[in-house]
Amino acid sequence: MVKLIHTLADHGDDVSCCAFSPSLLATCSLDKTIRLYSLSDFSELPHSPLRFHTYAVHCCCFSPSGHVLASCSTDGTTVLWSAHSGQPLTVMEQPGGSPVRVCCFSPDSTYLASGAADGSVVLWNTQSYKLYRCGSVKDGSLAACAFSPDGSLLVTGSSGGDLTVWDDRMRCLHSEKAHDLGITCCDFSPQPLSGGEQGLQFYRLASCGQDCEIKLWVVSFTNVLGFELKYKSTLRGHCAPVLACAFSHDGQMLVSGSVDKSVIIYDTGTQSVLHTLTQHTRYVTTCAFAPNTLLLATGSMDKTVNIWQFDLETPCQGSMNDQLKRLVEHWSEEDVSAWLRDQGLEDLIGIFQMNNIDGKELLHLTKESLAGDLKIESLGLRSKVLRSIEELRTRMDSLSSGIPDEFICPITRELMKDPVIASDGYSYEREAMENWIHKKKRTSPMTNLALPSLVLTPNRTLKMAINRWLETHQK
Template sequence: MVKLICTLTDHSDDINYCAFSSSFLATCSLDKTIRLYCLSNFEELPYSPLKGHTYAVHCCCFSPSGHILASCSTDGTTVLWNTQNGLKLAVLEHPSGNPVRICRFSPDSLYLVSGAADGSVILWNVQTLKVHRSGSVQDGSLVACAFAPNGSFFVTGSSCGDLTVWDDKMRCLYNEKAHDLGVTCCDFSSQPVSGNKQEFQMASSGQDNVIKIWIVSSADPIGMELRCKHTLSGHTAPVLACAFSCDGQTVISGSVDKTVIIFETNTGNILHTLTQHTRYVTTCAFAPDIPLFATGSMDKCVNIWQFEPKKLFTETARKESPKTSIENWSEEDVSVWLCNHGLKALVEIFQKNNIDGKELLSLTKESLADELKIESLGLRNKVLRNIEELQMERKSACEAVPDEFLCPITKELMKEPVIAADGYSYEKEAMENWIVNKRHSSPMTNLPLQRLVLTPNRTLKMAINRWLETQPVHNQNPRS
């Protein structure tokens, strides 16, 4: 299910953080540099590495549009970089001068949070590059931060184990002792809980060897609330990093035990344990639009992983993966399908005639009787009924377009996806019409669009094209 597709070895010291935009992968290190890679082939960009920090770089993150990269360092600064040319846009000096451990953009790109070793939290105005608000936790260093997807609040994690919820006025809304020995990372799922735009899932990891899944609610009249949904166990040492997949169905984590574990969010079950790193795993991140994730380690390596389609061996697996093309079934898959439908007596006949997925779909009443020599009318009819069901599943698979491929405005499959200033992707023509009609607010958040420039989302377009190629309808020859 998971395949290692690339290992990046350009840094000369420990990897501290990695982050994805829709086009790039950024990595930062104790070697004082940030490196940028093209997401389509993982080649390093000509203007990489980015140099400017005088000490170790602890964290890096992209703005929602991907045009700006922020990095923070022991040198007490947060630097903003232009991702198109690698030029330095600004240097934000933390008021306390303490090492800055974490930085994160708000979903609307208006603000940037930076947290320092002395527990101070700064909310920067990205447009004016001035301090908008500041605050501080009671104890410990700031080591983790994540914005809620709706941008109405953000959460920080400290080395003393607290998760603190803040609003954009830097008012402390809630505080929770989450991990006894210290928080190390936190991350929100981009998907609201059961469609409720006031409830989100958040993962936090800690020095206590576990990951916790929280339900964070900001709905009135309850006020702000954090409640623990799951505690995920499996690591044998402190967990240094955690991250949600785009659909919120899985969580990955990296640990001092040198392993990466992939959990199923809803059940807490371990899906995979990856052991390729040779030292502490310090960071992990999912790509926003494609089934990739990255892990970084003190072994100076960044591993790029890809989720592979599940191979269908049981009827249950088929129901869980209806989009997998039946034409790709092996003879073994067909045999399992027969057994699951009470047709075990036909397995030997099908195997002798090398019936795979394509052959299965082409079977007719005549071929079952004349070529496969199945004498029982009842068995022939049962095979045909189940093949008809497969054809219906096949049709449904073609129609079930992944949500992330649909334009939020037209609700149709995107052909020319573009990224707007709100960080969301839209069909180019639909978004242009939206702007032409003097709607300068985001279709998703209703907040003002700070810029009206639309950037082609080539990564998403490639993902859509790859998906289309797996669809039987797309592959049919119109002349046949």
């Protein structure tokens, strides 16, 4: 359960961003101010509000230690503040003076990234307050930015819809269209999906946009194979543009806020909806989880910030098996309807509701019961339902055993023993991919596009990571 425990209504205009430190909550607004609150009782600090910016403040964020606060504004500046005293430490002017939309600290606090309306992104050295590196996206203004947990990568999102990945020297590694109508926010899960054995890193990334969708990606970075960005899935819980998204401190939950005035909290493992919060009366513009505590803040164009608290039954506090049992076997009929909608099977919602299909019944459906009991005449629809159920069962098995999803073959949905990289950039179990090709399937199992080549390259780095995982988890 999640409950509203406090509402802050001190801003005089739209709330644009909120951010937590271990002991404080910062909020900023189009009213040109930043406000600071104590997490002990949500009282405003004596030196709050912070005033310097001459136009709207779009973003604020704490350094990992919580000692320094950054804010950026339409006035073209990014300001560093002492969180303890509220005194400005420095004012950094964006090259060209363009309005600054977003900012974020690197995990080690060495750098601060700031992105502007002209598409420029700057890395500032937070010790010298000097410009370290800068870059620019080819299309649109900067609307989002996030560092990977190890600080080796910076991801930016633009109003043109591109996700761009930069290394720590601001060299562009990759750029691709992620959201057709523009990106509004992106966030890395704080917890990597796997360790750094032999230089292997996997990170989960979320992005959201004006297309009303949240997309989940896996970012991998290896010393041998370099960088790779893989699309994984889409969450479609909102019916209007999604303006903000953020992971919980343990990566098990993802929250989003939307123009539809709602806040949705997802389980990142099963990708099901845990909670839908509808207390805001206007667009939800920002959301943030507190570090290491069960608090959530959401801000809105209704000028308020709501503080939510999770009870001890929230998934991030229970075991993974308990979580899955609650979220699948204990799904209500409404949860099954939401799942059908996410799978693109909304035409079957009425049939499932008429037959009172809940989570337990869902997991026991067969091709015979779909045809006989539910009277689904279309063979294609029955096959799609069965495939989706099997994927759900596999995901449950994978989560309950703790196997990282990247170790699972997309074809067999089993732990890979001899992973190979195909020309589509994805890794598969060698035997499964060879059988796939042998059956004259010259298309990618993941994208359904034609394979540029039938060459399969051994993924030795991934194989070493899987072997290391097996050594530590299956003794």
